[in-house]
Amino acid sequence: MTSVAGSADTFRWSAGLVEPGSYEASVDAATFCDPLEVGADGLRDARVEVPPPCEVEVRCVREDTGAELGPEEVVVSGNRALTERTWHVATESPSWDAIARCWRLRIPVGRIELTAKAEGLARERREVEVVAGTNEVVLRLQRKTGLTLIFRDGAMELPETWFRPQLEPLEKEESSARVAFDGDYEHGRYTFLRKAGRYTLKMQRADGYEPVPDVIVELEKGVVKEHVIELRRKP
Secondary structure, three states, X not given: OEEEOOOOOOOEEEOOOOOOEXXXXXXXXXXXXXXXEEOOOOOOOOOOOOOOOEEEEEEEEEOOOOOEEOOOOEEEEEEEOOOOOOOOOOEEOOEEEOOOOEEEEEEOOEEEEEEEEEOOEOOEEEEEEEOOEEEEEEEEEOEOOEXXXXXXXXXXXXXXXXXXXXXXXXXXXXXXXXOOOOEEEEOOEEXXXXXXXXXXXXXXXXXXXXXXXXXXXXXXXXXXXXXXXEOOEOO
């Protein structure tokens, strides 16, 4: 559609000559969309309502030192939640404001999940209900807490992908709030990233090896500990 003259607060576009039928007038790649029926008896006007403008300011800090993290240290992104007015979940890339030292994101009113990733720190996720105006969000990134598993058959180290271990908390979570349960996989080893606490480590049976009993492990905040599992072949 092409832009045509309008008043200071009204923006108009024209689709030109179109065949009668059903159409959709949309703004921002169908994010805001209203149906439009064009009949044989003349012109039709479509009105697409766009929610009030709003902006999200995101700052990232290290939880242990309180130091702010800049764009050279952390990557910030956002995923919009699917709502009645959005037809798809769009990934948003905030822009860095060097003067205010924060990431800025202009999105419609609604819910968004913000994610921050930094080397050596656990990924932080936060769901935010965005309202009209300026929304200030601080993401606090923690040092990684977790458990790296090492599987050995005698002197030979085996890849974790053979065994599919599970790490389950001993105590039920008191809150249903989302936490970062990401993991790292490198050189055949898998690191569970969890909150500090006590967990049960369980393993599925591996062909050719004796069953491995469950074991209780305790994770200390800010520490990634190694756990060696010695496997024994079946006779």
